[in-house]
Amino acid sequence: MTALLQLIEGKVRHGKRLGRTIGFPTANIATSASCIPTNGVYGVEVYLKNQLYNGVMNIGNRPTFNDGNHQTVEVHILDFQDSIYEEHMNVKIVFPIRPEKKFKSIEALIQQLQLDVQYARNQFKSKALRGVS
Template identity: 35%
Template structure:
């Protein structure tokens, strides 16, 4: 991986004063969607023109985990590892991952600037028009020229829209909630992905002619609406089309938490223990309970025909 990742806290940022100068795109960037990409691409272009390193500064965990009492964890469109892989593919040099904790939340806007921009030798900051920082988000991009005290410059990226509405992580979560993964593709600029390890399942699919790879999804991915999807699996450098059931298998005893299992077309290799990436392309139907195995098999045959046609 090309991108070099630095894990930082409020107390450790000053330890990197000797790092090479950079132009930093700053934001939470959950999804690294097309709006985020506009910010990051501008930072990369600016870094090239200034002959410095390109950097992205993000935060972990999501601020809501720290600021909302009782919230234990968050679910992400792009968990940190996924975000890191995307930024690596974009050719970013540095990834600054700032730990969001109570100490960070209490920093004044000036202290945030001193610690995380000046302290990291950032020569130019690029952020979206709505980026805020410091205690209760009191710092904003309009104040940044004053807070920088001439120590670095800045660029503000205006709102990026799709169909006359702002592209945002909130909007992407909303379309995922509706199963509209095809709309998510338009906003992200790529298919929505979940990664995990193939594990042993109940092997019930084999008995009805539809063996599946049961995937233990890693990280805290945001889970789309349960249902049946046209997907492509990437494993060992190859890609294979298939159909995924994201759900609780109500025809049988059912599960409490949604599981992801994928039937790959024209595929008979052993995937147990393999790391896989599942791309979601379109939802074909909601999950439903069937009166028996024969009704389920008939529906699966219809699903397969529809999905093969989609990929054809």
């Protein structure tokens, strides 16, 4: 998985709130970027309100939910609960996690998301220990 674009920016818009229902609320980014990276899951740094956060971003069509063939850009910010609708967000891709895929059930998706978040946490921790910015 190779990212074509390292920075995505846009406003946080209301989505279908599906992530919230499964324990992984996401910020849906309305971006005007014409060149979005390959569909998949990425570890990201989120710049929001002059603060830096770590997160996990999905770019794709959400095939497990089977809700249409439209591409979304969604970010789950780690350890974050604030309402940020209409806020401007910059998202820097730091590392790829996995390609997007369809899961057999919502439960299988949740299990994979838990693994994705743990992988991202480990990568960010390792990066911090190495002093990489």
